Structures are given as C-alpha cells and as structure tokens.
Amino acid sequence: MRCHNHAGELRTGSGDARLLDLLRTLSGTGSVHSAFTRVVNLLTPDGTLIALAARDCGDAPRTLVTEVATWTEHGLEAGRGVTFATGNISVDVPHPHRPLRLTTEGARPWHAAAPSLTALPPGALAAAATVLDGLCRTHGPLGGMLGAGPDAGPMEIAVVRALDEGRTTLVAGVRAGDDSRVRRGVLGLLGLGPGLTPAGDDFLTGLALVAALPGSRLAAFVPVLRDVLAEHGARTTALALATLTEAADGRARAELIDLLRQLAEHRPARDLNVPVRKVLAIGHTSGGDTLSGLVAGFRLEEELRGPL
Numbered sequence: 541m542r543c544h545n546h547a548g549e550l551r552t553g554s555g556d557a558r559l560l561d562l563l564r565t566l567s568g569t570g571s572v573h574s575a576f577t578r579v580v581n582l583l584t585p586d587g588t589l590i591a592l593a594a595r596d597c598g599d600a601p602r603t604l605v606t607e608v609a610t611w612t613e614h615g616l617e618a619g620r621g622v623t624f625a626t627g628n629i630s631v632d633v634p635h636p637h638r639p640l641r642l643t644t645e646g647a648r649p650w651h652a653a654a655p656s657l658t659a660l661p662p663g664a665l666a667a668a669a670t671v672l673d674g675l676c677r678t679h680g681p682l683g684g685m686l687g688a689g690p691d692a693g694p695m696e697i698a699v700v701r702a703l704d705e706g707r708t709t710l711v712a713g714v715r716a717g718d719d720s721r722v723r724r725g726v727l728g729l730l731g732l733g734p735g736l737t738p739a740g741d742d743f744l745t746g747l748a749l750v751a752a753l754p755g756s757r758l759a760a761f762v763p764v765l766r767d768v769l770a771e772h773g774a775r776t777t778a779l780a781l782a783t784l785t786e787a788a789d790g791r792a793r794a795e796l797i798d799l800l801r802q803l804a805e806h807r808p809a810r811d812l813n814v815p816v817r818k819v820l821a822i823g824h825t826s827g828g829d830t831l832s833g834l835v836a837g838f839r840l841e842e843e844l845r846g847p848l
Contacts, residue, residue, distance in 0.1 A: 550606055553595060554605045555604040556650055557652075558601070559590060560644055560647060563644055567626065568585030570622040572616055572621075573589060579591050584624060590604070592611075595607055598795055599793065604642070615633040616631060616633060629641070629642040652791035653791060654797055655753075655800055655804040658755040664806060665838040669834075672834060675831075680820050684742070685742070685829045686832065687700055688700040699732065699733055703729065703732055703743070706728030706740060712725075717760065722761060723764055723768060726764065727772065730775050731780070735823065738780060740829075742829030746829075746837060747761065749790065750837025751765075757845055758837060799818075
C-alpha cells in the first residue's frame with residue numbers, strides 16, 4: 541500500500557459489474573457518508589450509497605474491492621467531498637494527507653445475480669432449509685432472529701420478542717397471499733435491532749433473495765417490500781436500505797451468492813458447512829439473521845410449490 545503522505549493512485553481489484561458500468565460515465569460531486577476500518581461508504585452525485593472495501597473484504601453489490609489493507613491511515617471522514625469522473629474517484633482528505641484517487645481501470649467485474657433454483661427436485665428446498673437452520677442454530681450468534689443471548693437484558697429480550705412477532709406476521713401473510721398482512725410484517729421488522737444492518741432488515745434480505753429468484757412463488761412479496769422501503773426507508777439505516785433494495789433485485793454479497801450456487805447444484809449437506817460458516821461470519825448477528833430469512837423463504841417456497 542502506498543504511503544498516505546505521497547500522491548498516488550489506488551487500484552480496484554474487483555467491483556460490482558453494474559457499479560463499474562455506472563462509474564465509467566458518472567461525473568459530478570458526492571461525499572463520504574461514513575468511514576470505518578475496512579469499508580468507506582460514499583454517496584454518488586445522485587445520493588446512491590456505494591462502498592470502497594479493503595482487499596480482504598468479499599465482493600458485494602454497489603462495492604469496489606480495493607488494494608487497501610485498511611482505511612485507517614487515509615484520513616477519510618464523513619462529509620468530505622468526493623469527485624467522480626469517468627471511472628475515477630477522488631476524495632478530499634484533511635491536511636497532511638493528500639487527495640485520495642481511486643481508479644477502476646482494469647478492475648475485474650463481479651456479477652451479483654443469484655442463480656435459479658427452479659430445477660431443484662421436490663423436497664430439495666425444504667431439505668436445504670432444515671440443513672441451513674440446523675447449522676445456523678448450532679453456530680450462529682444470539683441476539684437477533686435466533687433469540688436472546690443468555691445474559692440478555694430487558695431491552696434485548698423485548699427486541700427479540702418483537703422480531704419474532706414481525707416474522708410470524710410476515711410469514712403468515714406470505715403464506716396466505718395477504719398483502720396487507722405482509723406489509724404489517726415488513727413494517728414490524730424494518731429497522732428493528734441494533735447495528736448498521738438491523739436484525740429485522742437482515743431477515744427481510746434473506747427472504748427477499750428467495751422471492752427474487754427466477755420463478756419464485758414468493759414473487760408477490762417483492763413489490764410489497766419495495767413499496768414499504770419507498771415510503772418508510774427512513775426507519776432504517778442507509779446501509780440496510782441499500783442492502784434490502786439490492787436483495788429485492790436478487791443481488792447480494794458474494795458469501796450469499798456462493799451459498800445459493802451450492803444449493804442450485806444440489807450439493808450434499810456436508811458441502812454446505814463451509815459456505816454457511818462464511819455467511820455466519822458476516823457482522824455481529826447479520827449472517828445468522830439473513831440465513832433465518834433464507835430458511836423461512838425456502839420453506840415457504842416449498843409449501844407454495846405444492847406436490848408436483
């Protein structure tokens with residue numbers, strides 16, 4: 541990594557193919573939304589949230605994976621100006637740092653679209669749900685959709701109870717084809733829980749991924765989710781809103797796409813352990829919360845398919 545006291549150009553190793561296409565023609569001024577050790581979030585000129593990730597981060601929608609080890613020494617701060625110009629991104633940083641310039645030239649395009657599961661035989665999705673649920677409950681962290689931790693205080697217990705109520709309402713609504721109940725369930729989960737992507741949003745992300753798969757019987761869930769996000773997006777964080785929006789389009793980070801590919805190939809249960817553990821490593825409870833949404837989605841999909 542180049543010293544931050546010298547002008548230099550940072551390169552992008554890989555990036556969301558859709559984002560790379562956008563950046564080639566994008567010009568104007570945006571800003572730094574938030575800065576963390578491994579990820580910096582930027583706002584494009586039209587207010588779209590995108591991410592610059594350190595090199596050990598996985599690919600994800602709206603994300604460029606860079607050559608940077610960490611962003612700590614680059615002086616990036618929320619509110620700083622960002623200039624976008626024909627595939628290049630320049631960030632205004634405070635003295636004594638020099639402007640940070642990132643190029644996307646030569647970046648490997650990464651495609652975020654999930655595979656189709658329509659070719660799976662009857663019962664395969666239910667079996668996959670059972671395997672995923674077992675692994676999730678064995679290895680997943682408590683504090684979200686998996687239940688309260690052993691030392692949970694009254695607030696965590698109340699949040700976990702509310703998450704369960706929202707999930708119950710939502711699943712019942714999807715099963716019955718009742719859009720009004722689905723909407724109540726989404727509103728009951730949206731923004732609920734701590735963190736950059738609250739547990740309720742992560743559950744919705746997992747369910748949305750299943751609903752957005754080609755040929756899904758849950759497809760009617762997607763427009764309801766989009767309507768709620770359009771009307772009530774301010775109830776959650778900007779990162780969660782971006783993640784949910786992409787999930788409704790069938791797009792998710794690499795760990796989830798890899799798991800779905802394993803399932804599409806009808807791999808044996810033993811092969812799912814590693815990809816599931818990689819998903820569970822996302823965030824504090826985000827991986828387990830998202831898997832909980834996938835499990836619910838697979839079970840509903842199997843029910844709605846019916847006997848063939």
